[in-house]
Amino acid sequence: MIKASAVAALATAAVPARAQLSRKAATPGYRIKNKRIRQSIMGWTYNPMPTEELIATCVDIGLTGIEGISRNFYPAARNAGLEISLVGSHGFGKGPNDPANHAMCIEKLMDGIAVAKEFGAKRVITFVGMETPGIDRDQARANCVRAWKQVVGHAEKNGITLCLELLNSADDSHPMKGHPGYEGDDLDFCIEAIKQVGSPNLKLLFDIYHVQIMHGDIIRNIRNFKEYIGHYHTAGNPGRGELDDTQEINYPAVMRAILATGFKGFVAQEFIPTWDDKAAALQHAAEVCDV
Numbered sequence: 001m002i003k004a005s006a007v008a009a010l011a012t013a014a015v016p017a018r019a020q021l022s023r024k025a026a027t028p029g030y031r032i033k034n035k036r037i038r039q040s041i042m043g044w045t046y047n048p049m050p051t052e053e054l055i056a057t058c059v060d061i062g063l064t065g066i067e068g069i070s071r072n073f074y075p076a077a078r079n080a081g082l083e084i085s086l087v088g089s090h091g092f093g094k095g096p097n098d099p100a101n102h103a104m105c106i107e108k109l110m111d112g113i114a115v116a117k118e119f120g121a122k123r124v125i126t127f128v129g130m131e132t133p134g135i136d137r138d139q140a141r142a143n144c145v146r147a148w149k150q151v152v153g154h155a156e157k158n159g160i161t162l163c164l165e166l167l168n169s170a171d172d173s174h175p176m177k178g179h180p181g182y183e184g185d186d187l188d189f190c191i192e193a194i195k196q197v198g199s200p201n202l203k204l205l206f207d208i209y210h211v212q213i214m215h216g217d218i219i220r221n222i223r224n225f226k227e228y229i230g231h232y233h234t235a236g237n238p239g240r241g242e243l244d245d246t247q248e249i250n251y252p253a254v255m256r257a258i259l260a261t262g263f264k265g266f267v268a269q270e271f272i273p274t275w276d277d278k279a280a281a282l283q284h285a286a287e288v289c290d291v
Contacts, residue, residue: 030287032062037255037289040065040085041282042233042270044176049278055080057279061286065266074119084121085266086205086231087112092167095129096147097140097183109151113160123231123265124155125205126162128184128193140183145196152199163231165205166190168213176272177240178213185214187221194228203230207270212237212249219257226261234285235271242271243285255291 032039041063046054051073058066058080065085066077074084090108094101105126112124128144135143148162155162169185171178184190187204194202206229212218222229236247243251258267267289273281 027283027287030283031060032286032290034290035062036259036291038065038264038266039063039286039289040067040083040266040268042067042086042268043069045270045272046278046282052076055082057282058082061279061283063269063282063286065268067268068270071115074115078119083266084116084119085123085268086163087116087119087121087124089124089126092127092165092179092182093130095127095183096144097129098132098135099143099146101129102143102147102150105147106150109162110154113151113155113158116160117158122159123161123163126164126202127167128164128182128190130179130181131183137183137189141189141193141196144193148193148197148202152197152202155201156199160201161230162202163205164190164194164202165207165233166210166214167207168210170213171238174240185210187211187215187225191225191228204228205231205233207233207235208249208251208254209233209235209237209240209270218249218254222254222257222261226263229261229263231265232258232263232267233270234267234289235269239274240270240272241274242281243269243288251288252291255289259291 041058043054043066051069055077065083067084067086077084089112090105096102096105109124109126116124152162166184167179167182169180169182172180190204194204208218211221215221234243236243237249269282269285275281
């Protein structure tokens with residue numbers, strides 16, 4: 001027993017301090033210092049925190065971007081020194097996988113590009129959409145490609161990248177933890193669509209939480225698809241909570257893998273906070289990813 005205790009103590013001592021970060025060990029008052037990962041926040045996850053308070057919290061922690069907030073707050077975010085890291089568009093419910101949605105999706109994407117241009121943003125989100133009865137996956141992908149080709153040239157001219165988000169279709173526990181029926185739930189499906197569009201201005205939004213559920217093997221997939229990735233989202237799995245020691249993804253290792261690919265874009269925190277102190281939860285996530 002004594003020998004076992006000594007070995008356990010040595011093993012704990014050998015673990016770098018950052019790897020031990022948990023909800024009990026977040027550094028009080030931590031502010032991002034390494035700045036090798038450009039961190040952002042997906043604002044919807046922090047409702048009902050007032051947006052003005054969220055903006056101030058991001059600035060205090062040292063995040064440099066914000067997304068997923070009402071466009072009414074874009075000027076305030078920019079005045080606070082935050083970049084709009086991703087502009088919204090047509091949503092994931094009705095997407096270009098169904099031709100009936102093409103006019104709406106194209107209009108929303110064009111509008112997103114215009115707003116991005118106005119506020120100095122570089123990325124606009126897009127989605128595949130929910131499965132439509134009577135349209136198989138090959139046809140759904142072809143429909144998406146046809147729609148995105150009508151927009152991507154305009155994106156190129158304006159220096160904007162469309163970011164296609166993969167969402168998991170497996171988790172049905174909460175309307176924002178998983179999306180049963182979402183057709184863009186597979187890396188090969190999404191990457192093949194991006195290849196068929198054939199533009200550097202359409203890339204993958206690699207949501208680490210969603211990819212972990214659908215595929216796992218996060219670091220290998222980051223390495224394999226690095227040239228197609230334009231944006232990242234985070235969250236702990238299972239549960240889409242904090243990046244703490246209650247979940248299975250080794251975020252410091254993932255962040256180092258992202259850096260090794262030469263990625264220069266944003267990693268946006270998109271976990272749904274469960275801690276009583278929501279600002280401390282964001283501060284903790286920022287520290288975990290500040291490798």
